[in-house]
Amino acid sequence: MTLMRRTIPRAEVPARWGDLDLLFNQFFAAPERALGDRNGGGVFAPPIDLIRKDSELILKADVPGIASDAIEVTLHNEAITISGKRAAEEDKTEGETRYNERTWSEFSRTVRLPTPVEPGEARAELKDGVLEIRIPIASEAKPHRIQINQN
Numbered sequence: 001m002t003l004m005r006r007t008i009p010r011a012e013v014p015a016r017w018g019d020l021d022l023l024f025n026q027f028f029a030a031p032e033r034a035l036g037d038r039n040g041g042g043v044f045a046p047p048i049d050l051i052r053k054d055s056e057l058i059l060k061a062d063v064p065g066i067a068s069d070a071i072e073v074t075l076h077n078e079a080i081t082i083s084g085k086r087a088a089e090e091d092k093t094e095g096e097t098r099y100n101e102r103t104w105s106e107f108s109r110t111v112r113l114p115t116p117v118e119p120g121e122a123r124a125e126l127k128d129g130v131l132e133i134r135i136p137i138a139s140e141a142k143p144h145r146i147q148i149n150q151n
Contacts, residue, residue, distance in 0.1 A: 044107045058134055059080060075117065079110055079111065082108070083107060119135070
């Protein structure tokens, strides 16, 4: 009696396991996005970029669908916190079956700043779902050139 064993060619593995790999990669890359809460709202943490450009720090956060009055930005002890709430839309349609993924969510994200800043001069702007915060770097944190004298 001959025992036959089927092997899966390498080319078929990504097609068969691709969805499972994607699930695990998404979970471990950003577990807070993979989890949901008991009330049906997802846990939302806006993705951010923090850029140092000349004499200021620029923080950009994606906050689509959230109004500027629902977002709060605070600077404290060289850390910036962005928090807010995305409200659920009221739909009073009765008797329909629907699929609803756009639910309410609250978020709070704190990022430690790499250098001392001037919090009183910070400014923020919300445009097309992107929150941009510009924070001037404190003068003591800026590099100063020291003149060398010859004797």
